[in-house]
Amino acid sequence: MSRWRPAISDPGLFGLRNAARAALVMPAVFAFAHFVVDDPQTTLFAAFGSFAVLVFADFGGTPRQRLEAYGALALAGTVLIALGTLCSRTTWAATAAMAAIGFAILFAGIVNGWLAAGATAALLTFVLPVSLPADVAEIAPRLLGWGIACLAGTAAQLVLWPRRPRDALRDQLADAARALAAQVAAPTPEREAAAATAVRELERRFLSTPYRPAGPTATAAALAYLVDELAWLAALDAQPLPGAGAPDASADDRALLGAAARTLHTAADALDEPHRASRRRALHDGLAALDAARDELTKRLPERSQAAAAAGETALQQTVAEAFRHTAVARAAADVGRAALVAAGESPPRLAEAGRAAERLAADHASARSVWFRNSVRGAVALALAVLVAHETGVQEGFWVVLGTLSVLRSNALGTGATIVGALVGTALGIVAGAAIVLAIGTSGPALWACLPPAVLLAAYAPRAISFPAGQAGFTVLLLVLFNLLRPVGWEVGLVRIEDVALGFSVSLLVGLLLWPRGAGALLRATLGDAYARGADHVRAGLHALTAPAGAADGALAAAERAAEGSGRRLDDALRQYLSERGGDHAGPADVAALAAGAASVRRTARSLAALVPDGDDSPLLEQGARALSDDVRAVHDWYEGLGRALAAGEDAPALPARDGSAQEHVLRCASQAVAARDTGATAAAFALLWASLHLDDLRRLERRLRAPAEAFAR
Structure with a gap:
């Protein structure tokens, strides 16, 4: 019979290096403060501060960026420790401050x-x-402990095993x-399948992480944008192109x-x-070329279109469609390159621009x-209630309650309850193991100090x-x-811990039951x-901007x-x-991801429509074409808006009315006349309208792909 072994997942052993770093540095910081x-x-703030810097905070980026991040944490911690100490003497001030600071x-x-x-x-x-x-008077000693922890912890993070794990999202972005x-260079079925697989894996990786990419605001936003852009490009390049790849x-x-x-x-490089x-x-x-x-x-x-028009409107339509698809692919590739x-890290935003971006996100x-707002409110209320309970009950170690x-607080009541069970089991096992250590070696002397590094290693490595x-x-x-090194009290301190954390677990469960207990299911x-609905509005606004007077x-x-x-x-x-x-009752992840990707495609189509606005004087053709396409624009807008209502209500999606081809034929005739007349402005306007019409065709094709996942999501 094979012996049981705990399942350990630590590719590259980066988690072990982080834990070993903490096991070397935290005991040294603790000993320096203590002796x-x-x-x-x-001593207390040096111990917990070093654990926070070495284990809880793990910033990526260049060494300079990491130094700035740890410096910002040190500054923020200085303010928070002073403010927390000032509020700690009064229950109502401590509770209110915890709510405000926790939410922020x-x-x-x-x-x-x-x-x-x-x-x-x-x-x-x-x-x-x-x-x-x-x-x-205790603010200064507390800040001294925090300062020692920040100096030692930051230096260790930057010097001791500083190599960071490769960013898996960046790797998959490059692969895609x-x-x-x-596929763009030489399309084949095999390359199309490989590109589709790479993009699917990229989207899976992106959605499997709990947060968006970490880093400066602009860099993180660019990585998230690249996921949508590459997915859009994959869908665009997979569509059949009239004449694409032909010898002529x-x-x-x-x-x-x-x-x-x-x-x-x-861009991948x-x-x-x-x-x-x-x-x-x-x-x-590459972008310049x-x-x-x-x-x-x-x-x-225009020259190519004149030759095509001479062969008939069908040849002109094929020429314009090819140019539309090729130009759309090129524009998407350019957007990928700039992102x-x-x-x-190129062209970081100025402070004012970063501030405006942060304001828009908030x-x-x-x-x-x-x-995010719900989770922040839930977390702030739970922490404030825990502080209130700790102060009012007079427990021996109030911060253990908090x-x-x-x-254990999670985004829904079921997840919180399940986590509490695991936390209680883990705490009980830790008390048994810790009590065995204390009983075996006593509460003082070198033996207990020798146990500190392995204890830090286990505490830092096990959760990861x-x-x-x-x-x-x-x-x-x-x-x-730690507490037996600070003041020898024996194994009984473990009983105090389990009582205090049980109070904290109860607070989490209560808040989880009261505030949005179903989690994200209903909100999704x-x-x-x-x-x-907002994507459909964006599409309509893009078409209106195409045909409205300049500006x-x-x-x-x-x-x-x-x-x-x-x-x-x-x-x-x-x-x-x-x-x-x-x-919970979850729809299939593939169906939900397909619907989310569809919403992103609608937004990306709207952005592409907005880029079609021709330069120069307004052409009467734009107004005529707008009237011709208005019914189709309305039908597409109303269907996607109706799809949004159906998804929100858990109902079947409505049917999209069939397209009346007369509108596109009218725009095509106008384009043919403009090309024949060699009217540059009218030709540009006609091409913009034809390309807008092709974008509407794309949205109709997307509707057919969305119907099955929408029906599955409604069940």
């Missing part, structure tokens, strides 16, 4: 992935002082870009698609090695329609590589060793519905785009939480 500074408050820290994660990654460490710097009542480059394909088409493929390749300037220079060169090829095709399109430059999520609450209950067991062992329907519709188009992008971000967060929650 050299010899102040209980300094948790909600700030929506603005920047680094703020989300550092939230637990930042919360600890407030939870610890506000839960342990102290006079103002290369697969699409191969024009030199302009071959040059454009070749430049698009090279741009995708160099920049994503692989974002810190190499040569990769970014090559991408700049792609823009030149696209300009050349656009300049020669890859931002993702590589505004998008400042309502109960956002799971930490217990924080450790083994399981949450194992992490709770390891943390409990660490606390028993509403956010899906809103994403389709007249810019404000409405910008407002529609902001609303659509905001709804898309809320949907992204709701979907992540939905897929990660325990239990």
